[in-house]
Amino acid sequence: MQLLKWGATAALALGLFQLSAPAQAAGGKTLEAVKARGVLNCPGHDGSYLGFAEVDDKGNWKGMDIDLCRAVATAVLGDPSKVKIVPISWAQRWPSLQSGDIDIIIKASGGTLSRDTELGLQFSNSYYLGTTKVMAHKELNLSSLKDADGGSICIPAGTSQEQQVAAYAQKLGIKLQPVVIEKTEELEQAYFSKRCDLYTQWGPVLAIARVAKGKVEDHVILPDVLAVEPEVMIVRQGDDNWVDVANWTLTALLFAEQEGITSKNVDEIRAKPTSPQVAKFLGATPGVGKGLGLSDDWAYNVIKKVGNYSEIFDNDLGKNSPYKMDRELTNLWNNGGVLFPLVID
Amino acid sequence: MTDLAPPAPGMLEDLRRRFFASPLQALVSLLSLGLIALVGWKLLNWALLSAVFDPSQGAEACHRAAGACWSVIAARWRIILFGLYPYEEQWRSALACVAVVAMTVLSCIPAFWTGRRIAAIWLAGTTVFYVLMKGGVLGLSYVGEESWGGLALTLFIFVATCLIGFPLSIVLALLRRSELPWISRTTGLIIDAVRSLPLISILFTFAIVLPFALPHWLQGDKLYRVIVGSALFFAAYQAEIVRGGMQGVAHGQGEAAMALGLSYWQRVSRILLPQAMRNALPATINQFVISFKETSLVVIVGFFEIIASGNAAYGTGEWRFAYAEVYTFIAFIYFVFVFSLSRYGAFLERRMSVGER
Numbered sequence: 001m002q003l004l005k006w007g008a009t010a011a012l013a014l015g016l017f018q019l020s021a022p023a024q025a026a027g028g029k030t031l032e033a034v035k036a037r038g039v040l041n042c043p044g045h046d047g048s049y050l051g052f053a054e055v056d057d058k059g060n061w062k063g064m065d066i067d068l069c070r071a072v073a074t075a076v077l078g079d080p081s082k083v084k085i086v087p088i089s090w091a092q093r094w095p096s097l098q099s100g101d102i103d104i105i106i107k108a109s110g111g112t113l114s115r116d117t118e119l120g121l122q123f124s125n126s127y128y129l130g131t132t133k134v135m136a137h138k139e140l141n142l143s144s145l146k147d148a149d150g151g152s153i154c155i156p157a158g159t160s161q162e163q164q165v166a167a168y169a170q171k172l173g174i175k176l177q178p179v180v181i182e183k184t185e186e187l188e189q190a191y192f193s194k195r196c197d198l199y200t201q202w203g204p205v206l207a208i209a210r211v212a213k214g215k216v217e218d219h220v221i222l223p224d225v226l227a228v229e230p231e232v233m234i235v236r237q238g239d240d241n242w243v244d245v246a247n248w249t250l251t252a253l254l255f256a257e258q259e260g261i262t263s264k265n266v267d268e269i270r271a272k273p274t275s276p277q278v279a280k281f282l283g284a285t286p287g288v289g290k291g292l293g294l295s296d297d298w299a300y301n302v303i304k305k306v307g308n309y310s311e312i313f314d315n316d317l318g319k320n321s322p323y324k325m326d327r328e329l330t331n332l333w334n335n336g337g338v339l340f341p342l343v344i345d
Numbered sequence: 346m347t348d349l350a351p352p353a354p355g356m357l358e359d360l361r362r363r364f365f366a367s368p369l370q371a372l373v374s375l376l377s378l379g380l381i382a383l384v385g386w387k388l389l390n391w392a393l394l395s396a397v398f399d400p401s402q403g404a405e406a407c408h409r410a411a412g413a414c415w416s417v418i419a420a421r422w423r424i425i426l427f428g429l430y431p432y433e434e435q436w437r438s439a440l441a442c443v444a445v446v447a448m449t450v451l452s453c454i455p456a457f458w459t460g461r462r463i464a465a466i467w468l469a470g471t472t473v474f475y476v477l478m479k480g481g482v483l484g485l486s487y488v489g490e491e492s493w494g495g496l497a498l499t500l501f502i503f504v505a506t507c508l509i510g511f512p513l514s515i516v517l518a519l520l521r522r523s524e525l526p527w528i529s530r531t532t533g534l535i536i537d538a539v540r541s542l543p544l545i546s547i548l549f550t551f552a553i554v555l556p557f558a559l560p561h562w563l564q565g566d567k568l569y570r571v572i573v574g575s576a577l578f579f580a581a582y583q584a585e586i587v588r589g590g591m592q593g594v595a596h597g598q599g600e601a602a603m604a605l606g607l608s609y610w611q612r613v614s615r616i617l618l619p620q621a622m623r624n625a626l627p628a629t630i631n632q633f634v635i636s637f638k639e640t641s642l643v644v645i646v647g648f649f650e651i652i653a654s655g656n657a658a659y660g661t662g663e664w665r666f667a668y669a670e671v672y673t674f675i676a677f678i679y680f681v682f683v684f685s686l687s688r689y690g691a692f693l694e695r696r697m698s699v700g701e702r
Contacts, residue, residue, distance in 0.1 A: 045657075046644050046645075046647050046648075046649070046653045046656070047644075047653050047655075047656025047657050047660055048656055048657045048659075048660020048661065049660070050660060050661070050662060050665065051662070054657070054660050054661050055424060055429065055657040055658075055660070055661070056661070057420065057421065057423075057424070058423075058432040059423070059424060059427070059428065059429045059430065059431070059432055060432075061429075084491065086491060086647065087429070087491075087647045087648070087649050087653065088646075088647035089644070089645055089646070089647055091645070092553060092645075092646060092647055095553045095554070096553065096647075098557075099553060099556045099557060100556075101553075101556075101567075185668050208662065208665070209665075211662060212662060212665030212666055213666065215408075321662065322661075322662030322663060323662055
């Protein structure tokens, strides 16, 4: 009886939650709301997620996800400073989006079936290809994971990496000794103190760990890719115009990189466009903004004030950042990657 | 009259009797001493002797050194103390912290224990804090609650929780002792319901689920919803402590007061509460200490209190390895506050001679 009562209460509470969530989303003409408010609300992190959302010495947010948020804000409002970064935890991102605390989730989050269908979300194209990789001590002389038969491997607890490692090892026909640890700091401590021969993680975290330890040359990241997770921008289901804005902002960043347009040369190219598409893209001829509900110089503003995709990547993760990461799969299609802009016509 | 107690043993004799009375005892003592010395030496070596203090050499020097890297604190202390508060305005956050600490210290001094003085101190303190932090008046630029962080936010949440929660707890305790069964039962139900939920779920509900249910004008900022939630939690626990104190007051006291013709409020405020609070004091101090430490849970709903600021402080490519130093620093800050709180509690107990009757 007692149990029944609690069950009924819980069901009622859940029902309220479920009922009100779609109501919020359907009413959400997010683009109009953001324009009226004059500021875009984006997620930060409760602490720091290296390379994607971290805090500099003066307390300003920086990182890949933050810069993408600034790009979206610039597309809509013409000014990268018109963002409010709301520090939220991983668990909080979905309810925060549904309750309207934030307008868009750009938080190293992958597009998955259950998030799409059960949580009532909608995804942009992928802006980053997260790969699961393995790092090894240099002195073991491994050239790929196949050589590591019988070795021990540090794995973050409660993540999909556990299954990925097991599946991949089975495919290679090798045996690995798992050492499963919850907290990232402890996990890295275990690897760097040689409790494990190998260390598997989501690619960027791995590369960053190698750099942060200060001894890059002592560790190799093996070429094996255990799994791929495409990171996407996430909005509420049913707000088609808003997901369009996210997608076309991403296209603007990639198209500019493809055409060699950077924040430095964008003014010259706008004055002397190299092709009709570029002319339209930069607003030298009209038409790029109207259908989206944006101004015709929105893409020009994004490139001028935030930079193109490679400029953002280099500053936050690549060669101008402490992490010195390679683009790998997160590169344009003509540079051996899988990213591509949609067609501007 | 002559002193009949045996002469006090010398220090050496005392040591011998206490720690080296038998060979086994001597062995255990020596082993423990060795262990303590070893750990102490390692700690000292890590924290001071091999540590890096000079921030000008950056993280590089720390990678070479064997000890602690205190330069992370030198480089990032403003993140830890003030979180995301705008850099140029952080002096306001610092002053606000001073105001809260001053307010608390003043209200701990017995000379200020009259209703009017306490009220004046708290009103002045909270006003100063709020105006300094939020700005928007007196030429101070506006800083929204979402940018508050670090120690200032931790203190604010703690003080606000106690300020709302403590009076509420007394009200709840009185209601629970009401002679009307439907009042006492309802209050009891509320208290027990709140007490049987984990604080995290209460915070999560108030911060994130309530906006779905409440009309817009009632929502307020997330920070205030969280404070209300945490105050409710505090009050539910504290109410039971106060009730325990009240039940320790002899029945005859209330009956005597009634016989003298004192009104309900006079009986409560002059007879019941003073004695009840004296009984409840040790547990009350305990509750304050616990809720100070529990402020760190608001990190779960995305507030940049001191632990989250600490995470952000070591969360850059440069300082990634220095988490132990940052956590040690935060632990030290907690220690300073909580230790002063419990020493003050001990002072109060002596003053009210809680131990005796």
